[in-house]
Amino acid sequence: MSEQTLIYEKSVPGRTGYILPNTSQSETDIMSRIPGKWRRATEAALPEVSEPIVMRHYVNLSTKNHHIDKGFYPLGSCTMKYNPKMNDVAASLPGFSNCHPLLPDSAVQGCLQIMHELGTFLGEVSGFPAVSLQPVAGAQGEFTGLLTMRAYHAERGERRNKVIIPDSSHGTNPATVTAAGWTVIQIKSNADGIISPETVAEAMDETVVGMMMTNPNTLGLFESNIAEICRIVHAKGGLMYMDGANLNAHMGIFRPADSGFDMMHFNLHKTFTIPHGGGGPGAGAVGVIAALAKHLPSPVVVKESNGQYKLDHNRPHSVGRLHAYVGNFAHMVRAYAYCKALGGKGLREVSENAVLNANYVKALIKDDYDIPYDHPCMHEFVASGNRQKKLGVKTSDISKRLLDFGMHAPTN
Numbered sequence: 001m002s003e004q005t006l007i008y009e010k011s012v013p014g015r016t017g018y019i020l021p022n023t024s025q026s027e028t029d030i031m032s033r034i035p036g037k038w039r040r041a042t043e044a045a046l047p048e049v050s051e052p053i054v055m056r057h058y059v060n061l062s063t064k065n066h067h068i069d070k071g072f073y074p075l076g077s078c079t080m081k082y083n084p085k086m087n088d089v090a091a092s093l094p095g096f097s098n099c100h101p102l103l104p105d106s107a108v109q110g111c112l113q114i115m116h117e118l119g120t121f122l123g124e125v126s127g128f129p130a131v132s133l134q135p136v137a138g139a140q141g142e143f144t145g146l147l148t149m150r151a152y153h154a155e156r157g158e159r160r161n162k163v164i165i166p167d168s169s170h171g172t173n174p175a176t177v178t179a180a181g182w183t184v185i186q187i188k189s190n191a192d193g194i195i196s197p198e199t200v201a202e203a204m205d206e207t208v209v210g211m212m213m214t215n216p217n218t219l220g221l222f223e224s225n226i227a228e229i230c231r232i233v234h235a236k237g238g239l240m241y242m243d244g245a246n247l248n249a250h251m252g253i254f255r256p257a258d259s260g261f262d263m264m265h266f267n268l269h270k271t272f273t274i275p276h277g278g279g280g281p282g283a284g285a286v287g288v289i290a291a292l293a294k295h296l297p298s299p300v301v302v303k304e305s306n307g308q309y310k311l312d313h314n315r316p317h318s319v320g321r322l323h324a325y326v327g328n329f330a331h332m333v334r335a336y337a338y339c340k341a342l343g344g345k346g347l348r349e350v351s352e353n354a355v356l357n358a359n360y361v362k363a364l365i366k367d368d369y370d371i372p373y374d375h376p377c378m379h380e381f382v383a384s385g386n387r388q389k390k391l392g393v394k395t396s397d398i399s400k401r402l403l404d405f406g407m408h409a410p411t412n
């Protein structure tokens with residue numbers, strides 16, 4: 001019952017939810033020091049309640065939303081990772097959270113060191129020697145990658161204008177190509193749900209900037225022809241971009257740079273602890289091969305020979321700035337804390353568990369649902385509601401029913 005009472009109805013004139021330190025000045029004195037043009041003519045009609053009532057009001061509101069701390073929330077890659085609270089605590093430490101982005105490098109050596117080392121960790125996981133932490137979303141990482149491709153071709157005096165993208169790709173891939181002013185060549189996956197080298201060879205020519213591939217792809221399948229596909233694209237002068245949104249499936253097992261990719265983005269909010277799902281700020285770091293490092297967004301954190309870190313703004317070949325300051329710094333602290341806590345072995349274990357769990361769930365439901373590509377999957381798989389449809393049950397009915405069990409499945 002009490003939950004249905006509005007906080008306004010609980011208001012008692014004169015009641016407050018705070019105690020100010022003793023001061024010789026009255027509230028009127030304090031108010032009079034605020035210039036008149038910024039003062040309200042009349043008091044705001046706010047409820048006057050005690051502190052516990054305010055607290056309960058907001059806590060009650062927070063539990064009306066479904067969220068990852070309240071129940072299972074399988075809304076996609078952002079929610080499918082491990083989110084230890086300790087990393088949020090690390091990001092909230094006052095030394096980080098009170099730090100102003102315009103402080104001189106000498107005053108923020110610790111922050112710069114974290115950024116530098118996180119770049120190294122991501123480099124070890126991916127095989128790419130240069131990493132920019134500046135982009136704040138996977139999509140912005142993609143845009144950074146395409147700008148890098150443009151800079152690379154421009155340096156060779158080439159103007160290419162098409163990008164090859166598989167039909168299974170995430171919507172941001174074609175959207176980013178369009179934003180870059182280029183045209184998408186969409187190619188089809190084969191009967192096994194992956195891309196065949198022949199399909200790429202047919203689409204590839206000297207007008208193609210490069211190709212974007214997600215691995216494992218959005219069907220949860222490993223693109224086992226990558227090395228051959230990279231050779232085909234490179235032979236005609238194109239570059240290979242890996243959409244790394246699904247990196248959670250292969251940390252410490254497969255390094256994208258080793259198979260011939262030239263660049264990738266990391267969705268730190270899908271792989272490295274950052275809470276996400278339902279929106280909120282992200283982090284879309286980008287890793288590139290050595291030859292492309294000079295094009296990465298500016299500024300770049302460098303370590304000088306005297307051991308000092310600094311933000312290097314003198315990057316004449318850089319694609320420029322993608323975001324204010326250095327990107328979402330608190331997310332870098334989270335990802336850093338996660339890597340430090342788990343270590344290389346721990347990150348590999350995360351991926352092994354993700355793959356094992358997905359295959360386990362697949363085995364549990366495969367007798368009841370059609371599985372269109374029934375191979376061992378990576379960290380996710382696709383099930384079809386075809387069989388249920390014949391009985392008059394739609395997939396949206398199934399996902400709505402999951403809500404009754406406290407699981408917020410994608411229900412549109």
Ligand SMILES: *Cc1c(COP(=O)(O)O)cnc(C)c1O
Pocket residue numbers: 077137138139140169170172173214218243245246267282284
């Ligand atoms: C989530 C996702 C993206 C886009 O990442 P955002 O951080 O949401 O911009 C790109 N590709 C794939 C495969 C994804 O899952």
